[in-house]
Amino acid sequence: MILNAKVSGKDYLVCVCDENLLGKTLVEGDVEIKISRQFYGDKKASEEEVIQELKKATIINAFGEESVNALKKVKDISSTIYIQGVPHAQWVKLF
Numbered sequence: 001m002i003l004n005a006k007v008s009g010k011d012y013l014v015c016v017c018d019e020n021l022l023g024k025t026l027v028e029g030d031v032e033i034k035i036s037r038q039f040y041g042d043k044k045a046s047e048e049e050v051i052q053e054l055k056k057a058t059i060i061n062a063f064g065e066e067s068v069n070a071l072k073k074v075k076d077i078s079s080t081i082y083i084q085g086v087p088h089a090q091w092v093k094l095f
Helices: 047-056 065-074
Strands: 004-008 011-017 026-029 031-032 058-062 082-083 085-092
Touching: 004 047, 011 026, 011 047, 011 065, 026 082, 058 065, 065 085
Parallel strands: 011 058
Antiparallel strands: 004 011, 026 031, 058 085, 082 085
16 A cells, blocks of 8 residues: 555545556546555555554544445444545544
């Protein structure tokens, strides 16, 4: 997986995507998403490393089967959307 974790204001933002998606553009109807290094970073991380960061996060953006499955292991995700067949989930801690 590709992991980008950083402090953003009061939040701890974790962006994670499956490695094979990095650099791709997904299109579904009017929705177009670019899985960019600028947003997701370029750090390769194991599932264990990703899960450690997800546990600390206040905002999470996950793209891809492996990444969304890791997210579901640590956070209660009520829905997952699919863009061009690729799962995408977000999670936000409400204070």
